[in-house]
Amino acid sequence: MTSHHRPRPLHRNMLAAAVTTALGVGLFLVGGLALAPWQVSPGGQASPSLDQAGAAPGGDPLSAAITTLQAQLRQTPQDPQALATLGLEYVQQAKNTADPSYYPKAEAVLERSLALQKTDNFTAQGGMAALENARHHFTAALGWARQAVAVNPYNSTLYGTLADAFTQLGRYDQAADAVQRMVDLKPGAPSLARASYVAELRGDIATARHDMQRALQDSASPTDEAFAYYYLGQLAFNNGDPKAALAQARQGLAVAPTYTPLLQAKAQAEAALGQTDAAIADLTQATARVPQPEYVLELGELDQSLGRTAQATEQYQLFRAEQQLFTDNGVTPDSDAALFEADHGNPQTALAIARAGIRTRPFLETHDALAWALHLNNLDHQALAESDQALAQGTRNALFHYHRALIQLALGDTTSARAELTTTLAINPHFNPLDAPRAHSLLSDPHPKSR
Numbered sequence: 483m484t485s486h487h488r489p490r491p492l493h494r495n496m497l498a499a500a501v502t503t504a505l506g507v508g509l510f511l512v513g514g515l516a517l518a519p520w521q522v523s524p525g526g527q528a529s530p531s532l533d534q535a536g537a538a539p540g541g542d543p544l545s546a547a548i549t550t551l552q553a554q555l556r557q558t559p560q561d562p563q564a565l566a567t568l569g570l571e572y573v574q575q576a577k578n579t580a581d582p583s584y585y586p587k588a589e590a591v592l593e594r595s596l597a598l599q600k601t602d603n604f605t606a607q608g609g610m611a612a613l614e615n616a617r618h619h620f621t622a623a624l625g626w627a628r629q630a631v632a633v634n635p636y637n638s639t640l641y642g643t644l645a646d647a648f649t650q651l652g653r654y655d656q657a658a659d660a661v662q663r664m665v666d667l668k669p670g671a672p673s674l675a676r677a678s679y680v681a682e683l684r685g686d687i688a689t690a691r692h693d694m695q696r697a698l699q700d701s702a703s704p705t706d707e708a709f710a711y712y713y714l715g716q717l718a719f720n721n722g723d724p725k726a727a728l729a730q731a732r733q734g735l736a737v738a739p740t741y742t743p744l745l746q747a748k749a750q751a752e753a754a755l756g757q758t759d760a761a762i763a764d765l766t767q768a769t770a771r772v773p774q775p776e777y778v779l780e781l782g783e784l785d786q787s788l789g790r791t792a793q794a795t796e797q798y799q800l801f802r803a804e805q806q807l808f809t810d811n812g813v814t815p816d817s818d819a820a821l822f823e824a825d826h827g828n829p830q831t832a833l834a835i836a837r838a839g840i841r842t843r844p845f846l847e848t849h850d851a852l853a854w855a856l857h858l859n860n861l862d863h864q865a866l867a868e869s870d871q872a873l874a875q876g877t878r879n880a881l882f883h884y885h886r887a888l889i890q891l892a893l894g895d896t897t898s899a900r901a902e903l904t905t906t907l908a909i910n911p912h913f914n915p916l917d918a919p920r921a922h923s924l925l926s927d928p929h930p931k932s933r
Contacts, residue, residue, distance in 0.1 A: 544578060547571055565595035566606035573612050580774045580804070582811035588613050589812075604633040604640065611643045615650070618814040620843055623647040638668035642676055652844040654683065654875060671700040675713070682717065683846070685876035691717050708738035715747045721878060722910045724754035742771045746780070753784055754912035762788075775804045779822060787915035798826050816843045817851035824851070825916075829858040846872045846882075854885045857932075862892045880906045880913035884921050891924075891932035899932075900925065 551568040555561060572588035575581070592613065595606040607630035614623035624647035630640045641664040648657035658680045664673040678693035694717065698710035711734030719727035728751035734744040749764035761784060769777045782797030805819055816839030823832035836852035853868035869886040872879075887902035903925040912918055924930040 544571060544575055548575065560598055562595040562599035562603060563605060565591045565598070566603065566609050569595065569606065569609040570612060573609065573616055576616065578772070580772050582808045582813055585613060585617055585811050585813070602633050604630040604637065607633065608637075608640050608643055611640075611647065615643065615646050617812050618650075618816060618843055619812075620647050620650040624651065636667060638664045638673060641667065642672060645676055649679075649683075650843050650845045652846070654680075671697040671702065671706055671710070674700065675710070678713070683875050683877050685878045687717060687721055687878060704738045705741060708734040708741040708744055710734075711737070712741070712743045712747055715744075715751070719747070719751060719754070720880070720910055720913075722908070722912070724751040724912055727751040728755065742768050742774075745771070746774075746777050749784075750780070753915060758784070758788060773800070773804065775801055775808070775818070778804065779818075782826075784915050787919075798822075802827075814842055815839065817845075817847045820848075820851040820855055824855050824858050829855065833859050840868075846875060846877060850879075850882045850885055853889065857885070857889045857892060860892075862889050865889045866893065878909050880910040881917065883909065884913070884917055887921070887924070888932040891930055896930065899930065 548568065548571050551564055551571065554564050555568065558564065569588045569592035572584040572591065576584035576588070588609070592606050592609045596603055596610075599606070607626050611623045611626035611630060614620070614626060624644070627640065627644040627647055631637075631644055634640060641660045645657045645660035645664065648654070648660055661673065661676045661680050665677055667673075674693045674697040678690045678697065681687075681689035681693060691714065694710055694714050698707060698714065701707040701710055711730045715727040715730030715734070718724075718730060728748060731744045731748035731751060734741060735748065738744070745764050745768040749761040749768065752758070752764065753761035762781075765777065765781045765784065768774075769781055778797050778801045782794045782801065785791075785794035785797060801822060805815060805822075809815055815835055817836070820832045820836035820839060823829070823835060832851075832855040836848065836855040839848045840852050849868045850872035853865045853872060856862070856865035856868060866886075866889050869882070869889055872882045873886070883902045883906040887899045887906060890896075890899035890902060903921050906913070906921050907918075907925065910918075911922070913921075
């Protein structure tokens with residue numbers, strides 16, 4: 483479950499049919515980066531490309547594949563590979579529909595597969611890794627991914643799952659090694675997309691853009707092209723170029739009109755360019771298609787920035803309800819839930835969520851969320867230490883620098899705070915419809931205050 487200003491999940495279709503990042507993680511997920519079945523679909527045909535809403539020209543092939551597998555298993559209920567593939571499809575359907583009730587279903591069939599085939603069942607082991615990544619159980623995901631790789635060390639997609647878990651556990655060098663192994667085994671769109679993300683985390687935007695351009699060139703379907711256009715647009719937006727981001731979104735929608743993430747990206751760029759009516763319309767349509775929590779939150783914050791208080795309140799209530807639904811279905815809340823509580827709810831609740839989250843997901847965005855929650859609870863020296871961790875990789879993230887600036891203001895370090903605000907706006911002057919205007923205001927104020 484990842485939001486509009488935080489690192490994002492990779493998409494299933496890019497990864498040969500790939501998982502996430504989940505609110506907070508994409509969404510990247512979501513949470514974390516995505517993995518999809520490396521198996522072929524029933525009948526031996528490769529799975530067709532899907533958009534994030536599970537849509538593709540001519541219908542919903544993922545739902546059709548699930549129906550086919552269910553029918554097959556009614557005839558042969560002891561087929562471990564069919565069960566494993568169904569589990570993977572359930573994980574993906576949860577992401578496509580923002581319906582986490584598919585996660586318990588996935589766990590049930592994957593466990594049945596593993597009970598029936600206890601050894602050499604890398605499909606089910608990889609499926610469990612994908613499921614645990616999606617539920618933000620990253621230590622468990624790492625264990626399953628390692629088991630799967632031990633069985634099949636030549637499957638590139640398994641290294642993607644391994645990399646996802648390492649990334650969310652803050653083990654960035656090991657994640658990079660896993661991605662490099664993935665590229666070595668199968669250089670193509672799935673591995674290049676992850677290589678792009680590795681570079682982005684390190685602040686190397688030129689390499690990230692280059693690798694994503696290569697992923698675009700290697701796209702095997704219109705939806706894979708749309709995926710690449712989406713993340714090329716996100717690289718542009720997150721680095722202060724909403725015009726380029728809008729152009730990428732439009733190019734992607736011309737290729738795959740039903741690809742919902744591109745509609746959200748288009749709205750994001752439109753809002754930054756002052757085209758707020760179009761942004762509201764596009765984001766409303768995106769949330770109607772797929773009520774991903776990050777889309778709901780983005781719409782609420784855009785509404786609030788425009789003085790549409792009733793509409794914003796409605797979106798925030800929906801976000802809370804979705805968070806509860808995800809929690810009820812086994813997804814561990816972390817950075818997105820903490821930031822929402824910090825910005826729109828209860829700072830004490832935010833701190834409790836962030837402290838719990840850092841134990842299970844010591845990823846850079848969780849460090850940032852904890853830093854912000856600590857700041858709002860007047861624990862600014864601790865907050866600064868967490869901000870150090872959030873920025874330790876050199877990641878170019880305007881929100882991280884904005885949070886750091888306000889922490890420094892609270893500590894009385896106005897000079898450093900001004901430098902951080904300058905960096906924030908140099909990276910992306912439109913990083914958030916609520917926080918970006920405040921960053922501009924603080925920088926122009928001769929006597930800025932953090933609260």
